[in-house]
Amino acid sequence: MSGLLDLVGGTPLVTLRSGVHAKLEYLNPGGSVKDRAALAMVLDAESSGALCPGGTIVEGTSGNTGLGLAQVAAARGYRMVCVLPDKTAVEKLDALRAYGAEVVLTPSALPKEHPNHVVAWAARIARETDGGWWADQYGNPANPAVHFRTTGPEIWEATSGRITHLVATIGTGGTISGTGRFLKEASDGRVQVIGADPATSSYGGGDGSPFAIEAAGHYVHPKTVDDxxxxxxxxxxxxxxxxxxxxxxxxxxxSLARDEGLLVGGSSGTAYAVASSVTGDCVVVLLPDSGRAYLTKYHSDTWVRRQGFVDGELAGLASPVVSVPVGTPVAEARRVLEESGQPALPVVLAGRSDRFPPAAGEVLALVTFADLTAGTVGPAAVPPVGLGVGESVADALDRFPDGEVAHLVRDGRLAGLVTRADLSSGR
Structure with missing residues (x-):
């Protein structure tokens, strides 16, 4: 009879209707591919003496590695502290607490040098805690190493060495690096390794601005000096x-849930969107985590409409909008607002490129002429509420924020302005 942690790894490879072969990493006992790295990092720390009996495991995470570590901590008798962005799916937070982990939330949009950045705060807690050990998934060599030892060989064996392409998302990079290296070596370089990345992530050449997909990509705050x-x-x-x-x-x-019966997370969707377009004899896509962690996000019709990931009755109101960065002198903001002809002026986080519209979460205020009195424009005390282009007029009116103007959200980004009168008139 085996213990729970003996069940980590050995996940099945299934063939989808498209012909793509999917490695179902969400069937690990903790619900994600991160179970592999979590267990490997803890065993390595125990072996080296970095983590002693009764110690405290600390990690900064978007959730999945934290869940894997919390599972290991519960099974092996450690205290667990997780630092997470405040936009982490609520299901992940509840699951961490169910394992007995202590959850510390921090704002998601902080520069890397900020002391309350997810990674910096986790490292500090570990330093200041007797018996504390920081897992450091982003720099821990045990992370990619476990995929070289296990995930890669499993795929090679399951495909009888026929694999031609591996598709996986890039988060810490450990999964794609370790798995890909094994497959390249085993195939004498024949296997092509393809990273799937959110459009604004810096891995794929984006500006690093926020994206909606958890557990993938690389966010860069515009005030980060070195990243x-x-x-x-x-x-x-x-x-x-x-x-x-x-x-x-x-x-x-x-679609994977509704057409294939695979309830997976958003990063799995990112990987499959790429894998389904790859031409190869044997394409394998790694599906990292379960959709049960995102029932209030990607699998929620309400969330999808409000974030504008589908088009609805408000879609026709979307149009390009002029914004100004926070800190703009009031005189300049008044000039921009007057020339734009807009009913209000969005104030957004400074330092972004013009390649992508500002992320909805980086709209810090909506100001009118009456608000522009002196000094520079700054964030509102309460961030403005956006209305998704997927919403109905009736739902948008019910949610309309205080004031006469709201901003529209399409694909999680600023997509225009709408007044209460626009909606009331049925425009």
Whole structure:
């Protein structure tokens, strides 16, 4: 009879209707591919003496590695502290607490140098805690190493060495690096390794602005001074990185549930959106985590409509909008607002490129002429509420924020302005 942790790994490979072969990593006992890295990092720390009996495991995470570590902590008698972005899916937070982990939330949009950044805060807690050990999934060599030892060989054996392409998302980079390196070595370089990445993630050449997909991609705050990619990500292993718009990822994620019976997360949708377009004799896609962790997000019709990942009655009101960065002098903001002819002026996080509309979460205020009195424009005390282009007029009126103007959200980004009168008139 085996213990729970003996069940980590050995996940099945199934063939989908499209002919793509899917590695179902969400069938690990903790619900994601991160179970592998979590167990490997803890065993390595125990072996080296970095983690002693009765110690405390600390990690900064978007949730999946935290869940894997919390599972190991519960099974092996450790205290667990997780630092997570405040936009992490509520199901993940509840699951962590169910395992007995202590959850520390921090704002999701902080520069890397900020002391309350997810990684910095986790490292600090570990330093200041007797018996504390920081897992450091982004720099821990045990992360990619476990995929070289297990995930890669499993795929090679399951395909009888016929695999031609591996598609996986890039988060810490450990999964794609370790798995890809094994498959390249086993095939004498024949296997092509393709990274699937949210469109704005810096891995694929985006500006690093926020994206809707958890557990994938690389966010870069505009005030971050130095942001090297994780040591766990071995760029030489990856042959190409393909960028995927959030809408395409979420559509693929939902389609896998409805058309294939696979309830998976958004990063699985990102990977499958790429894999389904790859031409090869044996394409394998790694599906990292379960959709049960995202029932209030990607698999919620309400969330999808409000974030504008489908088009509805408000879609016709979307149009380009002029915004100004926070800190703009009031005189300049008044001039821009007057020339734009808009009913209000969105104030957004400074320092972004013009390649993508501002992310909805980086709309810090909506100001009118009456608000522009002196000094510079700053964030509102309460961030403005956006209305998704997927919403009905009736739902949007019910949710309309205080004031006469709201901003529209399409694909999680600023897509226009709408007044209460626009909606009331049925425009």
């Amino acid at each position: 090297p990619w994780p040591d766990s990500y071995h760029r030489d292993v990856v042959d190409a990185v393909v960028s995927v718009p959030d809408r395409a990822s979420i559509t693929a994620c939902r």
